[in-house]
Amino acid sequence: MTGDLEAAQRFYGAVLGWTFRPTRLGEGFSVAMRDGVPVAGIGGLARRLGVPVAWTPYFAVDDADVTAARVRERGATMAVGPLAFGTGRAALAADPDGAVFGFWQGEVIPDWTARPGPGAAVRLELRTRDAFAAAVFYGEVLDWACERPGCCDVSYEQDHVVIRRGPDTVAVISGGAVEEAPDPQVRPRWHVHFDVPDLEAAVETALRLGGRTVSPVHTTSTSRRIALADPDGGLFTIVALQDGTGPASGVG
Template sequence: MSASDGVGRGAPCWVSLLTGDLTSAHNFYGAVLGWTFRRGSLGEEFSVALSDGKAVAGLGNVASSMGVPVSWTCYFAVDDADLVASRIRERGGTVAVGPLAMGRGRAALAADPAGAVFGFWQGAKLPDWRIGSGGAPAWLELRTRDAFAAAIFYGEIFDWAVDRPGRCEVRYEDDTVTVQVEGRTVACLRGGAIEADPDPRIRPRWHVFFRVDDVEKAVEAALGAGGAVVSEPVHGRVGREATLRDPQGGLFTVTERGDGC
């Protein structure tokens, strides 16, 4: 299956939590987002989160073994993982892990020149997993210093805006870059973050937004399950939202809107 089958080339195709305690993650996200879980195909250290019986995200108890912080990571669909890895290195990024054979495909973890971590995946993808649809993330957002420079980097490694079927469309306005697939906004790149700032909300990073029916109830559930509130509920750019931290340190945002950023 190519990246254009069901998921556009260079488009987000999955999100995964790299955690240090799978049981704790199950308890927390089950309470906050209502997820259930089944064992993943990669072994007992991996699981798949389900919403209404459909796969939403992956979880892996691998943060310690991989030497990475607990975090949500977004993956982008590619046709050739080795080619993308070469492009990343040529443009000042870093390939930290892989590409490695995993299940029905190959995966890698990398960082862009500003330090934001992301993944990419070559192989079969879930045909019904869509950003902004069902329990999948509402959208993804890169918070970085220079959105235009980031768009050039990601555009070149993922062939965004290249004139061929399945491509991602890119638009730039007011220091914000939006990435669209078939008219749906799936990701935003926003400028203004300071790389040296120790605050994880400000340092360059990809951020995952999950839709909930009630932000205040999600915040209450997060606190009751041992999490923390990083950003109190506010009316954001497209709706009410709050940024939370799970008990292991994973950051994510809950929002009452799921139709773009």
């Protein structure tokens, strides 16, 4: 969600190589495409809705009102909605530790999921205080791990909670965040990761266009990553693979 759709498209188009197409949600929304695959949505309504500029994961639900009631019942916060938008209804909420997320009832773009892991184009990670407690909250609110066909599976792997729908990983939940930390990279928050073929080139472009770095470069055996803020303060992370193969097409 941004305050200026055209400015956001110019920034992310240059930094991440995205192109954009309109949606049926109206003129204030667009879908970001890479190699013909939808990877993100941008809405220019932050000022109108009174919400900060931010990247926020939206999870599809069958009934937005039921989901909103579940959020409130578990001591979490409904911030906006559910409100009608084009072909569906959307809402913003904050979990018990303050991490903001959205949910959507309505038409979903085909093949639009998130696939964490090396080579994915988009990855979602919740860094929170207690990964197990967060998994219970989101599982109950979003109906994960239910017995109906099509529900997400939840597993615990190497101190992380991994949520999958079929073969695709929807999100990863990691513990250890500090609730009152002044650094937004440390507080409980949903992190969105986008792959780039050249980390330095993407950082240089972001800085030239008014963005800024908010973390040092982190290096692992498979990738290098850095957290950035766009000109309006929206936080995101870019990741470059270490083997030089570049990003594969994924969606999120």
